[in-house]
Amino acid sequence: MDSFRNKFIEEAAELIDKLEVSVLELEKSPNDEKLIQQVFRVMHTLKGNSAMFGFDLIDSFTHNLETIYDMIRNGQLEVSKDILNITFSSVDHLKAMLDEQNYEDPDFKTVHDGLMGKINSIINPGNAETVTQKTETTKEKSESLSTYYILFEPNEDIFKNGTNPLYLLDELCSLGDHKVFAHFNRLPGIMEIIPNLCYTYWEVLLATDQDVNAIHDVFIFVETDSKLEIQKLAEENLLADKLFVEEVSQLAEVQKDVGLVTIQRLATKAVARINKEKAKQFTKERIATKDKTAASIRVSSDKLDHLMNLVSELVTTQARLSLFAEQTNVPGLAPIVENVHKLTRQLRDIAFSIVLIPIENLFGRFQRLVRDLSAELHKEVDFIVEGADTELDKTIIENLSDPLMHVIRNSMDHGIEDARVRIANGKPAKGKIHLKAFYSGASVIIQVSDDGAGIDTETIHAKAISKGLVPSDKKMSKKEILDLIFLPGFSTARKVTDVSGRGVGMDVVKKKIADIRGEVEVESEVGKGTTITIKLPLTLSIIDGLLVSIDSSPFVIPLSSIDKIYAVDKESVYNSFNNLVTLDGTQIPFFSLRKEFNLKPSNEELEQVVVVNFEDNRVGLVVDYVIGEYQAVLKPLGKHYKSHDIFSGATILGDGTVALVMDTNKIIKMFATRK
Amino acid sequence: MAKTILIVDDSDSIREVVRFTLENEGYNVLVGVDGKDALKHLDGKTIDLVITDLHMPEMDGIELIKHIRAMPEYERVPILFLTTESQTSKKMEAKDAGATGWIIKPFVPAKLISAINKVIR
Numbered sequence: 001m002d003s004f005r006n007k008f009i010e011e012a013a014e015l016i017d018k019l020e021v022s023v024l025e026l027e028k029s030p031n032d033e034k035l036i037q038q039v040f041r042v043m044h045t046l047k048g049n050s051a052m053f054g055f056d057l058i059d060s061f062t063h064n065l066e067t068i069y070d071m072i073r074n075g076q077l078e079v080s081k082d083i084l085n086i087t088f089s090s091v092d093h094l095k096a097m098l099d100e101q102n103y104e105d106p107d108f109k110t111v112h113d114g115l116m117g118k119i120n121s122i123i124n125p126g127n128a129e130t131v132t133q134k135t136e137t138t139k140e141k142s143e144s145l146s147t148y149y150i151l152f153e154p155n156e157d158i159f160k161n162g163t164n165p166l167y168l169l170d171e172l173c174s175l176g177d178h179k180v181f182a183h184f185n186r187l188p189g190i191m192e193i194i195p196n197l198c199y200t201y202w203e204v205l206l207a208t209d210q211d212v213n214a215i216h217d218v219f220i221f222v223e224t225d226s227k228l229e230i231q232k233l234a235e236e237n238l239l240a241d242k243l244f245v246e247e248v249s250q251l252a253e254v255q256k257d258v259g260l261v262t263i264q265r266l267a268t269k270a271v272a273r274i275n276k277e278k279a280k281q282f283t284k285e286r287i288a289t290k291d292k293t294a295a296s297i298r299v300s301s302d303k304l305d306h307l308m309n310l311v312s313e314l315v316t317t318q319a320r321l322s323l324f325a326e327q328t329n330v331p332g333l334a335p336i337v338e339n340v341h342k343l344t345r346q347l348r349d350i351a352f353s354i355v356l357i358p359i360e361n362l363f364g365r366f367q368r369l370v371r372d373l374s375a376e377l378h379k380e381v382d383f384i385v386e387g388a389d390t391e392l393d394k395t396i397i398e399n400l401s402d403p404l405m406h407v408i409r410n411s412m413d414h415g416i417e418d419a420r421v422r423i424a425n426g427k428p429a430k431g432k433i434h435l436k437a438f439y440s441g442a443s444v445i446i447q448v449s450d451d452g453a454g455i456d457t458e459t460i461h462a463k464a465i466s467k468g469l470v471p472s473d474k475k476m477s478k479k480e481i482l483d484l485i486f487l488p489g490f491s492t493a494r495k496v497t498d499v500s501g502r503g504v505g506m507d508v509v510k511k512k513i514a515d516i517r518g519e520v521e522v523e524s525e526v527g528k529g530t531t532i533t534i535k536l537p538l539t540l541s542i543i544d545g546l547l548v549s550i551d552s553s554p555f556v557i558p559l560s561s562i563d564k565i566y567a568v569d570k571e572s573v574y575n576s577f578n579n580l581v582t583l584d585g586t587q588i589p590f591f592s593l594r595k596e597f598n599l600k601p602s603n604e605e606l607e608q609v610v611v612v613n614f615e616d617n618r619v620g621l622v623v624d625y626v627i628g629e630y631q632a633v634l635k636p637l638g639k640h641y642k643s644h645d646i647f648s649g650a651t652i653l654g655d656g657t658v659a660l661v662m663d664t665n666k667i668i669k670m671f672a673t674r675k
Numbered sequence: 676m677a678k679t680i681l682i683v684d685d686s687d688s689i690r691e692v693v694r695f696t697l698e699n700e701g702y703n704v705l706v707g708v709d710g711k712d713a714l715k716h717l718d719g720k721t722i723d724l725v726i727t728d729l730h731m732p733e734m735d736g737i738e739l740i741k742h743i744r745a746m747p748e749y750e751r752v753p754i755l756f757l758t759t760e761s762q763t764s765k766k767m768e769a770k771d772a773g774a775t776g777w778i779i780k781p782f783v784p785a786k787l788i789s790a791i792n793k794v795i796r
Contacts, residue, residue, distance in 0.1 A: 085699055089785075110789035160744070162753035162775040167796055221776030221793060224767075 008055070009098050011398070015046045016098075020091045023084065030079035037488065039087075040069040041508055045402050046094070058097045061112070064119045065090050071123065086118050106217045109210055113174045145176070145207050147238040148215060149263050153201040153227035160196070163222055169202060172218045176208030177239045181252040201227075203258055205248065207237040231260055233267040236274050244270035301395060304355055308542075311344075311351045312633040315542055316652055318344045319631070323654030345631065348542055355395075359437050359446075360388040362397050366408055366435060373412045380430045381416055387437035392444055396536060399516045400446070403509040407448045407532050408433065410506070415452030415530050425527060427451065439560060440535075440665040449531035455524040457481040464490065482522045486510040545651075545661060547630040548610065548623040551599045554659035555623070556632045556651055561664045563611045563618055565626055573607045573622055581609065581620060590620030591671045612664045619668050632661055646670055678795060679703040679720075683713040683727035683739060684757065693726065696784040697791075710734025714742065717749060724795050725754045726778070729765055737765075737772045744773035753794035 019042045026035045043066040050058035065087070071077040093111055102108045150172065154165050169180060181203040187193070206215070215230050216223070238244050247266050251258045318340055325337040363385045370383040392400070416422075416431035423429050436447045457478055464484045465472045484490060488507040506522075513520050513534055524530040545556035546565075566583050573581065573592060580587045590609060594602060602624050609620040632651035637644065648663040680702045684690045694704045705722070707713030709731040716722065725743060729736035736756050743749045753775040758766055766777060778790045 082701065085701075107783075107786055107789070110792075111785040114785075114789060114792060159751060161770070161773055162751050163794065164753075167793060170796075171793060218793075224770070 008050070011401070012046060012050065012055075012058070012098055013095070015042055016091055016094050018042050019046070019094075020088075023087050023091065026079060027084050030084075033073075036069060036072055036079070040066060040073055043069060045508075055097070057103070057112070058094065061090070061094070061097065061116065064116065064123065067123050068119060077122070083122060086115065086122065090115055090119070104211075106214055109175075109214055110217070113171075117174065144235070145209055145237040146211075146235050147205060147207045147233045147267070148212065149229070149231045149233050149260055149267075150204040150206060150215060151201070151227065151229040151260065152204065152219065154198050154222060155225040156197045156199070158198045158222065158226065165198065165200075165202075165222075168218055168222065169204070172204060172206065172215065175210055175214060175218075176206055177237060178207070179205040179239060179245060179248070181249070181258070183252075203252065205233075205239060205245075205263075207239045229260060231264070233264060234271045234274075236271055238267055238270050238274075241270045241274060243273070299354075307351055308355070311348050312542055314344055315348060315631050315633050319652075319654035320656075321654075348631065352542075355393050356391045357394050357397055358388065359390045359392055359397060359400075362401055362404065363388045363435060363437075365401070366404065369405060369408060370412065370433065373409065377412060378418075379412065379416050380419065381412065382430055382432045384432065384434045386435070390437040390439060390444055392536065396516050396518075399512060400534070400536070403512040403520075403534070404446070404448070406506070406509050407534075408435070411448060411450040411452065411530065411532075415450040415454075417453050421453075440663075444536045446534040446536065447531060448534075449529060451529040454526040454528050454530055455482060455485070455522070456526050457524075460484055482524060485522065486520070542631060542633050543661070545630050545632040546610065547627040547632075547653075547659065548608070549625045549627060550593050550597065550623050551602070552624075554627070554653060554657060555593075556630060556659050556661040557610055557612065557621070557664060558648075558661065559629065561612045561614075563613055566609045566611065566620075567606045568609050568622075570602075570605055570607055573609070574601060583609065583611065583620070588618055588620050590622055591668065592622040594622070594624070596671050596674075612668075614665060614668045619664075621664070621667075630659075632659070634661060677701055677703045678723040679705060680724045680726060680791075681705045681707065681713060681716055681722050683707040683710065683725065683731070683736070685709050685728065685731045689728070689757070692784075693787065696787055699784075700788060710736065710739035710742070713739055717743065717746060719748055722749065722752055724791065725749075725752060726757065726791075727754065728757045729769060737769055740769060740772040740774050755790060755794065 019039065022035060022039045022042060026032065026039060029035065043062050047059055047062040047066055050056075050062065068077065068083060068087075072079055072083075077083070089111075093115055096102045096108055096111070152165070152169070154163075158165060172178070173180065183201050183203065184199065186199040186201065188199070193199075208214070212230055212232065219226070219228055222228075244266055248258055248263060251262060322337050322341060325333045367383060367385070370381055373379075374381045411433050416433070417425070417427075419429040422431065432451045434447070434449045436445075436449075438445055461470075461476065461481050461484070464470045464481075464487070467490065469484065469487050469490060470476070485506045486509075490507065509532075510520050513536075516536065518534055518536040521533045521535070522530065523533070543556075544559040546559055546562055548555050548557060564583075568581060568583070573590070576590075579589055579591065581590050582588075588609075588611060592607075594600070604624060607622050608624065608626045609622050610626070611618050611620045630651075630653075634649040634651060637647060637650055641647070646663055646667040647660045649661045650658050651661055653659055680697055682690055682693050682697070682704060683706070684693070685708055690706050690708075694706060697704050705716045707716060710727070711733040713725075713727070714734075725739075727736045727739055731739075734742070740754055740756070743752065743754060754773065755776050755778055756769050756774050758769070758777050758779060769777070775794050776790060778787060
């Protein structure tokens, strides 16, 4: 959990920086809709992430901030200097929020409350108070609350110093749930009143997650010349206990003041009641989190790219060296070459391990996301993860996190139906979300499929027309209609929920995936479910391959896809029925590469069958010779051969010949469809 | 309507920082370089808050506070003074003179604003 939190903090810091830059740009051109969208999106992402990692404060804060930009987006508000100022202060405040140690700082709290107040007054100009309270209470649910009793008896001539005690009470109330009792029993008869004096005093019950210092802070200016009693009543929100509040209110009405002693007596009773109730409920244990400084350093990706390039060159040079040593046969050279070979391999592996991380880290986060969401949305879901050991470039994984999160949220929120609906439709009450990652030649495919309601193309079409995204008379295929969900501003959700449905989902996903040179596709069947497929380029520039030859041309088959190699006599290959060959007692379909490449059959008695994994099956590829393992530095084929995607690239062998690197998945798919 | 705040301080940089912060917050800001200079602003126009330093040439902060409290138009105007942690006696003296609260130097804009929010809305 810790490492995820650190990652989140790293990410969030980046997001906040990005936000700052966007807002700065927005200041220059306040009417730029793209920028507004961008600001909103960054906030949205930040909100979603922070909710997931338990940074509830950031979550609730960003939620409100985001609402402002949502209103701007919808034309209900205009970008003003005021809003920008608040946004800038919020950006600074967000940075502070990333360090939880700050949370204890009273200054931090005042800033937080101040900003919250301002944000709320923008969202809801006439009605700031109620909004604040609402957010306060939702926030409190997840924090540990304590209830305090505060008696504030200002000096009679408090007004003389220009103090308005009501402001102080307001500030006090902003700390949490509260109940204020004002006492007027000191008021003299109308004839004796001196209007300059303050006769009123207050008793306040406050349930807050902040400590007693925060309360003292409120009264800092008047502490010396007012009577102030602050007492912690319980480590509980007593205000949630209706009976307690009622009892105190009744007393406050009849008596002059309730007094600490009475309140404490009532509080003890209330605590006992609350504890009893609590024991009945299942209490969720909070995972204790320690602050840990990340044991990592940040290196610019330029440097990494440079390193990778150098390693590639080294690998190529090493291949030449090996060949040279073989040819010249100088005594003593072989062991040195062997050593260089070993070192190069290690260096390559290390260089890769720097940029490659298993997608597991990312998938782990989603387990938590799904778990939390299923509780929040009251939907039971089986979350199945496959291929978590698939490795991807670190930067790709980072950029993948947000879009994938959106996709999974969408599946949870809009895809999976309520249990009742599911049963009515003859499905198991528990939904299923399948997250799968696998290699496909030079790409990594990540699929999120759910068995939910699916996407109704008619609804989408109608909606797109009503939003003016497509002309109403345009005929569209099912796929075209499904692709509409990737348009900005398109949201199919009927109501805005906490997690998705503001229409930032799919267009952001598409954009972010495109940023890392990937593609997104959606398939859906009404009533059966939706599958979102994300295809990413494998950035591996050096792969372990198997060097084979076909008609004396060298080819490289990625070692990762190879299962086993068999030697089979020619007859069983060329005279086979239905392209099946029996190996180790199982029938395996095969393709003869000579045949598929339109070459003459070879004269060898034995053929080599390289069995590779293809989707869930094993398929044999027949080649002439297997030369051996080879470290292949992948080079692009150049734009003229771009359409030949059955080869993921080419590599230069030690003697300078070029070997093509096969994308086995694509090659098999092509052969299979050709027939 | 924007609230008007009078800042009194002999240090140019402090005045500027405070002024910048407050103007960013949307307040009208008047400045005085010392107590005497500040009095020229107190001519009956609405001033919602006075922020003053204590050590100043000509007329110091405490004197200024007393002056302000003696003026019927301004006897209830909130007054904040700038002070350092160590000046406890000064703090009491200023309070007795009628100051509403204080801001401890050095301060960050957020602290300033939170102090101001305690006394005016």
